[in-house]
Amino acid sequence: MTTVEYFFIYFAVSMVFLSLLIITVKNPVHSILLMLVLFFHIAGLYLFLNAEFLAAVQVILYAGAILVLFLFVIMMLNLKEELVSHRFIGEWPVGVAIGLSISLFCIFAISHFQIKYEGNMTIEIIKTLTNTKALGKILYTEFLLPFEIASIILLIAIVGAIVLAKKEQS
Amino acid sequence: MVPLNWYLYLSSVIFVIGVVGFLIRRNLIIMFMSIELMLNAVNISLIAFSHYIQDLKGQIMVFFIITVAAAEAAIGLAILVALFRNKNSINTDDIAIMKG
Amino acid sequence: MQELFLLIPLSPLITFFVNIIFGKNYIKDNAHIVAILGVGVSFVVSILAMIEVLSGNVYNYDVYSWIVSGNFKVTIGFLIDQLTAIMLMVVTSISLLVHIYSVGYMHGDKGYYRFFSYLNLFTFSMLMLVLSNNLLQLYLGWEAVGLCSYFLIGYWYEKKTAADAGKKAFIVNRFGDFGFGLGVILIFLYIGSIHYSDIFANVGGLKGHTIYILGYNVDLITLIALLLFCGAVGKSAQIPLHVWLPDAMEGPTPVSALIHAATMVTAGVFMVARFNPLFNLSEIAMMVVALTGAITSLFAATIALVQNDIKRIIAYSTVSQLGYMFLACGVGAYGAGIFHLYTHAYFKALLFLGAGSVMHAMAGELDIQKMGGLKKYMPVTYWTFLIASLSIAGIPGLAGFFSKDEILWLAYNAGPVGKVVWLIGTVVAGLTAFYSFRIVFLAFHGNFRGTHEQEHHLHESPPSMTVPLIILAIGALAAGWVGIPSVLGGHNQIGHFLEPVLGHPNVSASHSEEIKVMAISVAIASLGIFISWFFYVKKPIIPRLLARWFNNIYKILWNKYYVDELYEYIFVKSSFLLSRAFLIGFTDMKVIEGIVNGIPKAIGRFGGFLSKLQTGQLQHYGIGMALGLFIVYTIVLILTK
């Protein structure tokens, strides 16, 4: 086992553990904080996979922006009630059972996974180009259309947030 | 070198944890976070693929997914706020007037 | 000539339409004029037809084609031969007389026009029946006379018994027609035509032909003959379909005379006689016909012994006499059968009309036990009634004697079956004499036993009624003289006259035997009259004692062997039970409707159940999706390898 593998195992175990905690702890604030930790782990994992730019995005955007938004909303809402009521629905065993069976399917399927096609972006190229530059180059040329659509999606997010969250005076 | 499958196993386990979280929690915010978990699981697998098949499209995809996730968060939370204003609750039990 | 003969059926038909359409508002009480005119014309033309036939002309022609379907071709056509001519005479003359009689009898009835139009319609139908040259037209007349009978029996429809009787007559007849119709179809199937001439020409070819029915090989000719005979049994009220005729007496008495004595009920005999070429080919069928006739005549005569309703007695007597005619046909003596039909028409019509006259005087009273001594009040009726009774009893010289003895004699000659039916016939002759005179003695002799009002009301009937009685009495006296057998010095003209159509029966025994047979029957008839006199005039106590001593027998006879009750249970009640309880209540409502309504109901319930699964809870929806994924994935993995 190489060091990388040890690291991976650490990341994997802690990520799974964190995820489990996120969906089980009672207090949503704790969940969010745990999620923050998880996101840092994920960002770390990305570094192993030559995705430095995305690791940064993960931290900045996900951890920095989205989760803060979550936290912000939670603060707005009434937490007290949440802390006294049940955290799971009555039928939670069903959910767990289905989740388990789906995971079995997935794991079984993945065990048959083999890569057949490979692209031309070898690690070497990316390394010479730097990840950000390589990404940017593709993003603004090849993936221009999705990029534009993404911008519109963000626009809608703004519009939607205003439309929905703005207090109406009726 | 870590085999690709390890990443995939990890990804699917987290994905399923997300699924389970969505299915069993009563709190809408936690459910929403479970969805974020699922998305992140997918991201992991995409980046892993991207790495192993030496292609950057996976990373681009992740980039877009994060963007969309942000937009979703904004809208989702806005809906949540609107709901909370009317209902004073974010428990799924309380948002079941429509059924049958 | 052919066009002229069209008038025979058409003139009553036209007058029927005239009466039924205009009768209610315009013609009203003059309906009889129109009606009599119609029948009168046919009577006159019938006489012309008779003359034509007597001069040796036989007509067989089609008027127009009625139904053409592939090789199934039916025409409306006339066959006017010797048999038809006699029937024409019987039908039109009796009909005419009954029409005239009805003028008085039905006077003042609110449905006067309706009555006459029905009578016209009946006459038309009966004429179509006898004139027909093919089976289907016969069937048309056959059903149409049944219909008229239905109308006329139920003429006083407000009375439930009358309406019931009409319905009963129709439905019982349908049982017979059921067989008859099948017979017609069988004939068509195997001969390819239903015209008499074709049938008679080709029927020989069917000899020995059998058909396979549900595992049995049945002789075709026998089958056809028996099926046709079914119809005759129904129409002529033979066992087991005799039950309708006594009930039919609910109709007005002229109707009983015309339809239920003289004409319609004899259609069966006519038909069997007409089909003699067919019947002759099947011994079994002949035997069945003879035995049915014989048994019916005995059966009905025994019932008639104890009844008190004057019309019912005569009705049973009719059944019995019809049995006689079938007996004749069954032994091959078709000519004798028709001869008896002809004489019977007169004396039986006379009996009925006489009874009607009595009823008229008695204000509708029918029970002979409540009459008595009418002789002095209504002499014409008495004397005519007496003549009819003597005639039916078979007293030599009167019409009934000749025809009855012809039958008995020919039966006597017709092998072992013939001997048996002869024996029965002779016994019946005695019984007939007894019950006929029972009426005479109870009704006309002795003292009046009814109420004072009735006694006060007693009177002789008007001329419109008595004149037909007298005319018929002449018929009852003299109609038989056309058939005086050679042994008595006559020539039996009618027998010879009918020979071209009906053939010549075999006679093997000698003249002396014929005299012997005749003597026996006359003796028995006289004995019957004597006993009747003894019982009802001399010692009126005896019948009552007998009834007490042989109570069981008396009860059975009084209740007509319980046949009606039996049928009520077997057919009527069980049908209704089957219908209401099983078919409607169970099969239709429970099984079929259960399925038909049950499936939507079950689907609806299932929908309600599924709709409950839609709880409104977000997680449940998610679970649904995950479960769906799971299921779809599993099935795909299993199904597609």
Add this chain to the structure above:
Amino acid sequence: MIQAKFPLLSVLIFVPVVGAILVALISRQRENLIRSATLFITLIVFLISLSLFTSFDKTTRSMQFVEVYEWVPTFGIKYFLGIDGISVLFILLSTLLSVLCVTISWFSITKKVKEFYASLLLIEGAMIGVFCSLDLFLFYIFWEAMLIPMYLLIGVWGGPNRIYAAIKFFLYTLVGSLLMLIGIIVLFLIGGGTFDLLKLMQYNYPYHIQLLLFWAFFTAFAVKVPMFPVHTWLPDAHTEAPTAGSVILAGVLIKMGAYGFLRFSIPLFPDATISMAPVMMILSVIAIVYGGFICLGQTDLKRLIAYSSVSHMGFVTLGIFALNTQGLQGGILQMINHGIVTGALFLCVGVIYDRTHTREMADYGGLATVMPVYSAFFMVFTLASIGLPGTNGFVGEFLILVGGFTASKPLGVIAATGIIIGAAYMLMLYQKVFFVETNEKVANLKDMDKREILTLLPLLILVLWIGVYPNAFLGFMDESVKGVLERIDMQNQSVDLIEKLLEGLK
């Protein structure tokens, strides 16, 4: 095929449809105008249809008055109309009964008058369309299109239990016809991509396909006829429908099933027809006896007549599946007869129902005294219904028995018992309603007025006309029936079908 010089059939179909739209445009308040307009339109249609009667060429079996236009070229669907000797009489019957339906409903329909008459006209158009269509698709369109107005007719203007009856009617027929739709599509696909009936009839399909298609079509037709055991919609629908609805239902609509057998099942699937004929005949005979016995136990006038339809239609299908000249001709004629007679009986019931609003026989009695003219009419129709010679019922029934007996002796015998049962229940009905002592409830009823007499008189005349001179009608179908028989080539078959079936089972 004889092309039409003038699009007569289209006119017959679309005059009522356009008329319906026009009627719908009339102001709601002007009820009498609505009625008169409808009467006028139906009369016009009837008069136009009479020209079919006169100019029809009886000597040919090919289609006449043919109109062909491309409609949906993608699927080879054509607007293809034409009639032969089988359909011509039904068109006449439809147009005649439509007129009578208008007159009989004159006063009895008081609510939603406009909708009522518009529906009636739409039904008329669709009915004629069904009988003229030679394109299966077109046929199906008309076949189904009729459901809508009929559903409304029963459900809106019907009796107390009308909603149940309407839905039952609709669903029953829909299930059947949807399966037929599948059959039609399959036929289209295996028949070379056309819905043209005449073209499709030229092929011989493989036996097993024929069999499947036969059953697919059977479901639709059997429900409509209705054959045992899918008959239970009929009593409800007939009973609850308003008089006009019952008349249309009994007079024309249920004929479509049998017509369908003749027009489609037999020529398209001759082999399947031959092998299934015994089954069909057995079902028919069951219907005859079963329907008849059920009638005996009825207390409701309309219900009794409705069930009698089951029995009579059993005769019709028996005749058709006897697959010989007499059976087929008898079957067709009997359809017409049944349309006339049962239509007339429902009209008659309508006449008194309008006065008393009860259908229970026990509520009547002694009407013969109170309403003599009415009872005379009713009597004639009763007699026709029980098949008395001289009326139309006899000719049809007897021909069917001849045909049925030819095809199978045992079944013929059982079917013949139908005439006994028929007499029993119809006379029972007549006695309960018209004879016996006058029921006080009906003692003051008025006899039929001129409108009602004029409504019933044409049917009365037809009853007698067909009874006395059926050749006038049989002549129409002679050639066409020959054509059908040649198609199945069973003209001379004399094998007892039941025996054949039993052998097959062994």
Add this chain to the structure above:
Amino acid sequence: MIIVPPPFPNLTPFIPELIVLSVAMVLLLLEIWVKNRVFIAGICILTGFAVIYCLNMSIGITFNGMFINDIYSVLFKIIFMVCLILTVLISLNYIDREKPIRGEYYSLLLFATAGMMLMASAKDLMVLYLGLELMALSTYILAGIKTLNIKSNEAAIKYFMLGAFSSAFLLFGISMLYGLTATTDIYLIAERLKDTERSLPLILSMIMIVVAFSFKIAAAPFHMWSPDVYEGAPTSVTAFLSVGPKAAGFAVIGRVFYIAFEGIQPDWTTAFIIISVITMAIGNIVALAQTNIKRMLAYSSIAHAGYILIGIVTSTYESLQAVINYLMIYTFMNIGAFAIVILLDKGEEIQDYNGLSKHRPLVAAIMLLFMFSLVGIPPTAGFIAKFNLFVSAIHGGQIWLVVIAVIFSAVSAFYYLRVVMNMYMKDPLVEEHQIHLSPSLGFAIFITVVMVMVLGLFPSLII
């Protein structure tokens, strides 16, 4: 390293989307100043027509092969435009009535439409995903746009949560597919999959995508959001939702499965057969138990998705055509039915329709027409749709599926007829049925009625 400036992409094929998107954005701004809703609605409708006008001229592939505007997508875009135009027409008065609905409504409609168009035109899974999200996010907002209405909130949150949930599945599937083929281009995937043997990961990815798309078309058992959302959302939005996203879902199903997954056709056919049967069953059977007409129509639209899936399952060229035709006709009849619901003052419960024919005979007659069209009774367009679909399905060998469909459409008659029954055969519960007729709504109803009739009588116009 020199950065080569990329060539400017050919925008011609993108013009329709461009129009919609730019109008949508302009409207966002216009909204602030222009208070005249009719004007804005007019612009929307004009946009729709402009797009239809441009569609045929703009066929081609662009954006590095990520975007394709072919006949297939053109047909779908026409459906989207029809849907858009009709929705705008029926919204015009309704959203004023149902205060408060904010002015962004129209832009959101346009954005959603743009998303749908992108879905139909996506040649790359990435575009597909983003288009789908564009549509989805807009519709989430639309569903919840009545912010003060609890039902609307609930609808939005349910729609949103489950939508996000399902798109996570989609992403999972896409990522697997990407791993297997190293590309996101649909046509390239198809090529590469042809050489790949069928493997479990491929099936898994296919199933995941099936789930996500089935969610969008509201096929059972992924349908459960739809009744609630349809009921809670403003009726005009419901009308839009029941047609547009559904059609878009079918557009991507057609594209992805017919092309990308061509190699494992038996697998996805099986999956869709199961889903189709369950969908028809649940849609039709549960609809029987409904009392709210919007809910009932929701189930009806579920059921229709089941029928349409038969066309997908058959997977022939003509069956795909039949699917498009079906969607086209379905658009008219379904929006028409919703238009009537909007027209009535109180029209959400089925019993509100009792005796409608008495007070509003014309409205009742039109509703009757739509109901019968939804059942599929000739001579309405609904019949043509079903007929066409069944022909292609039987031709493709799916006869048993058609038999099932036929049986369930008989079941469906029951609940559609119940509306008719209430309108015509029951006595009204209210004194007078109030209606809100505006010219635009009237026009929308007129168009739908005419189309339902005309397409029923002259189907050659579209097939």
